[in-house]
Amino acid sequence: MKNMLRIMLSVAVLLMAVWMHAAEDAGRPKIYGIAYVKVKVTDVEKSKAFYGGVLGLRAGGDSCQGVANPCFSINGSQHVELVKTDAGDKGPFLPEIGLATNSVEQMASYLTAKGIPASKILRRPDSMKYLEVLDPEQHKIVFVEGKASAAEALPPGAISNRMIHAGFVVKDGKAESRFYEDTLGFKVFWHGGFKEDETDWYMVQVPDGDNWLEYMLNIPATAEHKELGVQYHFSLGVRDVKATARELEAKGVKLAGKPILGRDGKWQLTLLDPDETRAEVMDFVPVEKPCCSEYTGIQPKP
DSSP: OHHHHHHHHHHHHHHHHHHHHHHHHHTSOOEEEEEEEEEEESOHHHHHIIIIIISOOEEBOGGGTTOOSOEEEEETTEEEEEEEOOTTOOSOSOOEEEEEESOHHHHHHHHHHTTOOOOOOEEOTTOOEEEEEEOTTOOEEEEEEOOOOOOOOOOTTOSOSOEEEEEEEOSOHHHHHIIIIIITOOEEEEEEOSSTTOOSEEEEEOTTSSOEEEEEOSOOTTOOHHHHHHHSEEEEEESOHHHHHHHHHHTTOOOSSOOEEOTTSOEEEEEEOTTOOEEEEEESSOSSOOSSSOOOSOOOOO
């Protein structure tokens, strides 16, 4: 009888925890995925040649409407935006990540209720509403009203039709996760390291889609620009990284390296823009079991 009471009490506590978590999330609007990344560039024309020529992304397009800076569409709801900076800029060259939500107003109310400072609701020239917030390590996250990126035909000359993740250097992973996981509802997607018992990469997936953000951990404070350019990155999904590498070489593109099989079980290829910011090319799905931990979320699709 006592054992039965204990079981019933445990079930009641578990149900209460689930109910409380659902109640907390009830006020949070949906977060579908990455809408855009801003990339700092020192030579706009050289960078246009990379993003439009090497990557084959389309200048302008639906996802670039209302964007004043040079803009390259990946699909109808994702783009890369170029921001001119000085050659002496020593900061990260990936200064802003946009996330698509179904309601900026609801997000503003939700963040206020959670005690998270945010900007007032702003508007782009095309009347698109957005809201700016800084995470605990001062990475700029912008919520824009939008939709999840959908499967589209691969545009002629483009190597990809979907951005699947973006990464940045993180010093305190626990503080970041209190923001992304506890407050915004992101879920752990995968984590791993160069060694089995270490965590050098920690991925958190958006609550209402298949995109993710990646914490780049254990990066020394003395890291120079070239190292930071590799760590602050965005990733384009492809069906076959090795085939993409061959296509690029056939076009005369000099690759920074050969495709490698990552510890996460996916083939990947590093491409560097003229300012050495990494535009990673990655298989949508793993080809082998990842090291260190299992995937716990949804694998992206083309």
